[in-house]
Amino acid sequence: MTLPSDGDANGEAVARADDKTDDGDVDFGERSHLDADGKPRIVERHLIVPAELAGLRLDHFVKTQIQRLSRTKIQVVIETQLRRADGYAPKPATKVAEGEHYIIRREAKPEPACPRTFGIVHEDRRLLIVDKPAGLPVHASAKFYFNTLARVLSERYPSEPELQLCHRLDRETSGCVVIARDREAAAYVKQAISDKRRTTKQYLAVVIGQPPWDTEHVLDQSLRISDANDGTKLATVKVLVDPAGMEAITRVQVERRSGPYALVRCTLVTGRQHQIRVHLAHAGFPIVGDKLYAHGDDAFIDYCDEGLTPELAELFVLPRHALHAARITVPHPDGGTVTGEAPLPADMAGLL
Numbered sequence: 001m002t003l004p005s006d007g008d009a010n011g012e013a014v015a016r017a018d019d020k021t022d023d024g025d026v027d028f029g030e031r032s033h034l035d036a037d038g039k040p041r042i043v044e045r046h047l048i049v050p051a052e053l054a055g056l057r058l059d060h061f062v063k064t065q066i067q068r069l070s071r072t073k074i075q076v077v078i079e080t081q082l083r084r085a086d087g088y089a090p091k092p093a094t095k096v097a098e099g100e101h102y103i104i105r106r107e108a109k110p111e112p113a114c115p116r117t118f119g120i121v122h123e124d125r126r127l128l129i130v131d132k133p134a135g136l137p138v139h140a141s142a143k144f145y146f147n148t149l150a151r152v153l154s155e156r157y158p159s160e161p162e163l164q165l166c167h168r169l170d171r172e173t174s175g176c177v178v179i180a181r182d183r184e185a186a187a188y189v190k191q192a193i194s195d196k197r198r199t200t201k202q203y204l205a206v207v208i209g210q211p212p213w214d215t216e217h218v219l220d221q222s223l224r225i226s227d228a229n230d231g232t233k234l235a236t237v238k239v240l241v242d243p244a245g246m247e248a249i250t251r252v253q254v255e256r257r258s259g260p261y262a263l264v265r266c267t268l269v270t271g272r273q274h275q276i277r278v279h280l281a282h283a284g285f286p287i288v289g290d291k292l293y294a295h296g297d298d299a300f301i302d303y304c305d306e307g308l309t310p311e312l313a314e315l316f317v318l319p320r321h322a323l324h325a326a327r328i329t330v331p332h333p334d335g336g337t338v339t340g341e342a343p344l345p346a347d348m349a350g351l352l
Contacts, residue, residue: 162186170323189331208261218251223245289316326341
């Protein structure tokens with residue numbers, strides 16, 4: 001099983017100019033890895049040796065920086081893609097020294113198609129709030145580099161090198177993401193978001209079934225990440241309800257009912273991994289399209305291994321989980337608060 005990843009690719013940069021799409025079109029990134037002449041872009045990753053890793057073999061140092069690579073793959077990378085900043089071609093057994101600068105350069109590869117076009121729901125001189133489409137990863141991973149929100153932001157705002165995402169959403173989740181336009185704003189907003197009392201996040205979800213709640217209902221079940229002793233095939237991936245876990249509280253309000261589904265608004269009191277998805281599934285009302293918590297380990301593994309087959313598409317109903325970051329309110333670095341609201345996307349509205 002190869003799990004999807006939204007991990008960060010720290011230190012990577014790309015040596016080419018922006019590519020653009022026609023106004024009004026949705027760019028799905030099929031050619032995002034190519035330059036204006038149709039040739040693969042060159043992706044660079046810069047590795048600086050810190051004091052605590054000085055003296056390691058080069059291959060062991062690279063492993064600490066790019067943990068997803070196998071030992072065999074690291075040998076190939078060193079031989080074919082890696083050079084010291086002065087141009088020297090080291091061997092895998094070379095001992096690294098503090099402050100040394102190594103550069104990995106490779107040709108960009110085609111990436112899975114996903115919507116790279118997003119809307120702006122708030123903009124001022126220090127903050128942006130964007131409406132991220134479902135399917136667009138926030139940060140780079142093994143499969144995604146150019147087709148990420150971080151990369152598209154750098155293309156859309158090439159004169160603003162200090163843009164920083166202040167939090168993240170899962171790739172399948174759509175909706176509001178706050179972007180700071182300078183370092184001080186980024187530090188301020190990130191701190192405010194980490195303190196849940198200063199930030200309000202509301203999500204809309206389409207769930208299977210009809211929750212019996214006519215007024216706001218509180219889901220208060222502690223959560224923890226699964227381990228090898230839990231009997232799940234997805235240890236360290238799946239999140240479980242456990243009274244001994246970390247406190248997790250979600251306030252839920254039913255907003256609309258339609259046939260087999262209901263639209264619920266979820267306000268986070270805490271912000272644990274997969275919190276809304278686990279809480280709703282545990283209450284008996286999993287989110288439409290939630291491969292992991294609505295359909296179980298085997299369906300999730302099949303999706304990871306085989307992609308969205310016709311059989312899985314019929315089972316899931318929606319290609320992504322029907323979860324949308326609809327509203328966020330954060331303190332503004334210049335004082336007061338700012339709120340962004342992203343409308344319910346068409347795929348979720350179509351279920352209702």
